[in-house]
Amino acid sequence: MQEFKRLTPYRKALEMVLNDLSGIEEAEEAPLDEAIGRVLAEDVESPMDLPPFDRAAVDGYALRAEDTFQAREYRPVELKVIDEIAAGEESREKVESGTAVKLLTGAKVPEGANAVLMQEMAERKGEKILVLRPVAPGQNVAFAGEDVKKGEVVLREGDVLRPQDVSLLKALGFKTVRVKRKPRVGIIVTGSELIEGFDEVAMKRGRIPESNSVMLKGLVKEYFGEPVFYGVFPDDEAAIRGAIERARNESDIVLVTGGSAFGDRDFAHRFVNLLFHGCTNKPGRPIGYGERVFIMSGYPVAVFAQFHLYVKHALAKLVGAKSYEVKVRAELTERIPSQLGRHEFVKVFYRGGKASPIKRRGSGIISSLVESNGYIEIPEDSEGYLEGEEVEVVLY
Amino acid sequence: MQEFKRLTPYRKALEMVLNDLSGIEEAEEAPLDEAIGRVLAEDVESPMDLPPFDRAAVDGYALRAEDTFQAREYRPVELKVIDEIAAGEESREKVESGTAVKLLTGAKVPEGANAVLMQEMAERKGEKILVLRPVAPGQNVAFAGEDVKKGEVVLREGDVLRPQDVSLLKALGFKTVRVKRKPRVGIIVTGSELIEGFDEVAMKRGRIPESNSVMLKGLVKEYFGEPVFYGVFPDDEAAIRGAIERARNESDIVLVTGGSAFGDRDFAHRFVNLLFHGCTNKPGRPIGYGERVFIMSGYPVAVFAQFHLYVKHALAKLVGAKSYEVKVRAELTERIPSQLGRHEFVKVFYRGGKASPIKRRGSGIISSLVESNGYIEIPEDSEGYLEGEEVEVVLY
Numbered sequence: 001m002q003e004f005k006r007l008t009p010y011r012k013a014l015e016m017v018l019n020d021l022s023g024i025e026e027a028e029e030a031p032l033d034e035a036i037g038r039v040l041a042e043d044v045e046s047p048m049d050l051p052p053f054d055r056a057a058v059d060g061y062a063l064r065a066e067d068t069f070q071a072r073e074y075r076p077v078e079l080k081v082i083d084e085i086a087a088g089e090e091s092r093e094k095v096e097s098g099t100a101v102k103l104l105t106g107a108k109v110p111e112g113a114n115a116v117l118m119q120e121m122a123e124r125k126g127e128k129i130l131v132l133r134p135v136a137p138g139q140n141v142a143f144a145g146e147d148v149k150k151g152e153v154v155l156r157e158g159d160v161l162r163p164q165d166v167s168l169l170k171a172l173g174f175k176t177v178r179v180k181r182k183p184r185v186g187i188i189v190t191g192s193e194l195i196e197g198f199d200e201v202a203m204k205r206g207r208i209p210e211s212n213s214v215m216l217k218g219l220v221k222e223y224f225g226e227p228v229f230y231g232v233f234p235d236d237e238a239a240i241r242g243a244i245e246r247a248r249n250e251s252d253i254v255l256v257t258g259g260s261a262f263g264d265r266d267f268a269h270r271f272v273n274l275l276f277h278g279c280t281n282k283p284g285r286p287i288g289y290g291e292r293v294f295i296m297s298g299y300p301v302a303v304f305a306q307f308h309l310y311v312k313h314a315l316a317k318l319v320g321a322k323s324y325e326v327k328v329r330a331e332l333t334e335r336i337p338s339q340l341g342r343h344e345f346v347k348v349f350y351r352g353g354k355a356s357p358i359k360r361r362g363s364g365i366i367s368s369l370v371e372s373n374g375y376i377e378i379p380e381d382s383e384g385y386l387e388g389e390e391v392e393v394v395l396y
Numbered sequence: 397m398q399e400f401k402r403l404t405p406y407r408k409a410l411e412m413v414l415n416d417l418s419g420i421e422e423a424e425e426a427p428l429d430e431a432i433g434r435v436l437a438e439d440v441e442s443p444m445d446l447p448p449f450d451r452a453a454v455d456g457y458a459l460r461a462e463d464t465f466q467a468r469e470y471r472p473v474e475l476k477v478i479d480e481i482a483a484g485e486e487s488r489e490k491v492e493s494g495t496a497v498k499l500l501t502g503a504k505v506p507e508g509a510n511a512v513l514m515q516e517m518a519e520r521k522g523e524k525i526l527v528l529r530p531v532a533p534g535q536n537v538a539f540a541g542e543d544v545k546k547g548e549v550v551l552r553e554g555d556v557l558r559p560q561d562v563s564l565l566k567a568l569g570f571k572t573v574r575v576k577r578k579p580r581v582g583i584i585v586t587g588s589e590l591i592e593g594f595d596e597v598a599m600k601r602g603r604i605p606e607s608n609s610v611m612l613k614g615l616v617k618e619y620f621g622e623p624v625f626y627g628v629f630p631d632d633e634a635a636i637r638g639a640i641e642r643a644r645n646e647s648d649i650v651l652v653t654g655g656s657a658f659g660d661r662d663f664a665h666r667f668v669n670l671l672f673h674g675c676t677n678k679p680g681r682p683i684g685y686g687e688r689v690f691i692m693s694g695y696p697v698a699v700f701a702q703f704h705l706y707v708k709h710a711l712a713k714l715v716g717a718k719s720y721e722v723k724v725r726a727e728l729t730e731r732i733p734s735q736l737g738r739h740e741f742v743k744v745f746y747r748g749g750k751a752s753p754i755k756r757r758g759s760g761i762i763s764s765l766v767e768s769n770g771y772i773e774i775p776e777d778s779e780g781y782l783e784g785e786e787v788e789v790v791l792y
Binding site: 032047048053106108146147148154162163172173175192193196198204206209210212215218221304330366369390 | 613
């Protein structure tokens with residue numbers, strides 16, 4: 001393996017990627033049911049007050065608070081019940097001094113009333129009620145616009161929509177929402193050693209089941225993208241060149257695994273004008289990028305690190321996602337040494353405020369991905385972290 | 397509103413739900429691509445060693461380490477190169493004393509060899525190499541089974557599959573994986589006040605857009621379920637009864653929103669033999685459960701809390717999911733008082749190790765869901781937490 005002449009520092013390499021890519025302009029109208037996980041293409045202003053009207057917060061009687069100020073248990077105030085309404089109904093009556101309207105939770109408080117007396121606080125006598133204690137103005141009323149005011153921005157461009165966000169949009173009368181088009185991500189897997197599925201004879205002879213495609217497809221979907229898989233290619237120069245050309249024409253970005261080093265069979269990087277090739281991050285050092293194509297490692301562990309260190313951020317840039325990582329503070333259960341000059345991607349298991357580094361860290365150890373649920377980064381100028389030190393963990 | 401005679405403590409109510417539900421037995425074979433987010437129905441044992449053979453970790457020469465022990469720069473050892481192989485190829489030659497096989501990263505180390513010399517450490521001379529320094533046995537070799545041993549359990553029943561997990565399964569030669577059938581969750585929304593979409597006239601008259609369905613559908617999908625929406629029903633006794641019957645026949649569990657209180661139009665709870673009705677959790681107190689049916693509030697904020705406090709755990713029980721919550725430790729930025737006897741569900745915004753409670757907390761404030769990204773629970777016997785206190789946040 002020919003060594004890299006000069007490694008590009010990780011932060012600089014990432015910056016070059018992000019500077020090279022432009023955000024996707026196209027947006028599309030998505031039905032709310034299908035908008036969860038998508039990224040908002042514009043700020044959303046509320047077209048209405050929420051609640052849209054003064055609303056009863058309890059079952060009871062809408063009345064004028066002033067009428068009750070003198071009410072005492074030993075000297076109840078008598079009011080005439082002039083109407084009864086349920087939620088969704090509107091009273092045609094206006095509440096005037098000496099009158100009340102019976103209503104249920106969620107019903108519109110009628111004109112003239114400024115408070116709702118809880119049902120249990122009144123004694124019903126035919127068409128009248130006896131009010132036993134005073135009610136303050138505004139009591140048990142949810143006022144129009146108390147939750148959201150008409151014209152207020154409720155969600156912003158770049159927000160990643162969750163069930164509760166689309167619920168608010170639906171409560172505001174929306175049926176669809178403008179979201180960014182999903183980035184199309186071409187995936188090309190290379191390597192003559194790769195087979196599909198279990199084949200004991202082939203494996204005895206030095207071949208291994210391919211496993212990068214399913215991981216990358218899943219990760220791309222998790223981070224806003226639409227994966228397009230172009231297949232597994234043997235180390236054949238023409239075939240790989242053709243696949244990269246086609247994928248680049250059809251995709252926003254292209255991920256190529258395998259062939260990122262300088263071996264005799266490492267072709268992929270020769271077909272792309274790379275901005276950099278070989279970086280300080282470990283694992284995943286032999287990454288290259290140029291012309292919207294990522295040339296990635298063959299080892300799944302290195303590919304996984306390269307995805308989180310580079311591709312994830314590229315996808316977020318493409319869709320303009322503002323918040324796409326769950327970062328938590330954690331105390332290290334043991335020290336992690338790191339070599340100066342390396343930007344380390346260290347897999348950890350996080351639980352209950354503590355992060356434990358996964359012991360078996362080699363690029364060939366796929367099970368280390370399964371045992372971990374997050375990572376910490378150790379930049380080039382650090383020799384690592386001590387046991388008990390507080391670190392930032394990105395959960396996955 | 398008739399008050400609840402006695403509130404069931406939250407923990408006890410949740411226990412009653414979980415005891416009442418049985419885990420789903422049926423499993424299905426899912427292609428790996430479609431298995432992400434699903435729950436494993438059985439432990440998975442590796443059918444093979446991973447790597448399946450001793451593998452070169454670098455480009456170089458497979459040789460017998462013993463041959464190189466005397467090698468020095470001023471007194472190189474000469475070896476004969478008897479074969480050249482790439483990854484995926486197998487050498488038919490056996491490495492014996494005085495010989496070496498050239499190979500590329502990932503290639504199978506030939507019989508007889510026990511180490512790989514990095515290419516840069518050898519000087520090539522026609523059919524021979526000069527070895528300039530000694531190589532230790534095992535150097536630059538990834539041994540068969542080093543990652544995973546044949547027969548080892550790599551994933552367990554109840555694991556929720558992530559991209560890296562299915563990648564490992566694919567690396568082990570699997571094409572499908574046995575996962576639990578998704579729970580079918582019937583969703584019934586009730587309330588005569590509900591309309592679809594924006595209708596200014598209707599809203600002036602006391603009606604509001606329905607917004608629970610889209611939230612519950614999204615949450616059910618997030619927590620392993622398959623939502624089946626039965627529609628929005630007005631407060632009509634026969635219609636609601638019919639919908640509940642049908643949904644219960646066709647679903648594992650049923651969620652009914654609206655009608656959980658004791659108002660004149662609150663029917664839903666009358667058609668189910670409830671194990672409890674009215675609990676100490678706030679918001680969402682008027683929750684009822686019986687015969688696989690959850691009778692939930694009408695307010696989205698209360699529904700959201702009831703989902704996280706009850707339904708999420710019920711779904712996890714149905715599929716046997718072991719780990720389905722992201723819990724982090726956080727420092728409170730301000731105190732949260734809580735009334736004794738209430739199990740409070742407090743929405744917070746978590747960032748950088750700190751949790752800030754959302755100020756506007758009423759059941760009617762849907763925007764509080766949008767502003768938050770997690771919650772803390774304050775049990776009945778606590779009067780709340782102090783500013784600076786460490787609490788557990790469940791992220792959503």
